Amino acid sequence: MVLLRVSPLTAPAQAIPAFFLSFFLTVSTVGALCFIGIWRMVPTHMWDMGKLTSISLRQGILLGISLTVIVLFHQLNLLNWWIGVLIVAVSVLVEVALDH
Numbered sequence: 620m621v622l623l624r625v626s627p628l629t630a631p632a633q634a635i636p637a638f639f640l641s642f643f644l645t646v647s648t649v650g651a652l653c654f655i656g657i658w659r660m661v662p663t664h665m666w667d668m669g670k671l672t673s674i675s676l677r678q679g680i681l682l683g684i685s686l687t688v689i690v691l692f693h694q695l696n697l698l699n700w701w702i703g704v705l706i707v708a709v710s711v712l713v714e715v716a717l718d719h
Contacts, residue, residue: 651678
């Protein structure tokens with residue numbers, strides 16, 4: 620809807636934040652669903668569905684935040700390959716810190 624109905628040239632004040640919000644929500648949701656599928660296939664963890672959903676949702680939100688920041692840095696022409704690696708590394712380190 621954001622990509623087809625809102626022009627960033629005529630309404631950049633509404634189009635750019637709406638794009639980033641919809642991008643974050645999409646990546647977080649798809650990431651959480653993928654992480655639920657991945658964690659259900661790992662036989663070493665005997666978590667119930669509530670624990671599995673909360674962990675997958677947290678990981679999906681961290682994935683959404685990191686990819687949104689990467690796209691924002693790309694739009695602002697600030698993105699290098701090592702900055703992208705650092706953003707992903709910070710996201711992974713936060714997840715490792717919250718996992719224990």
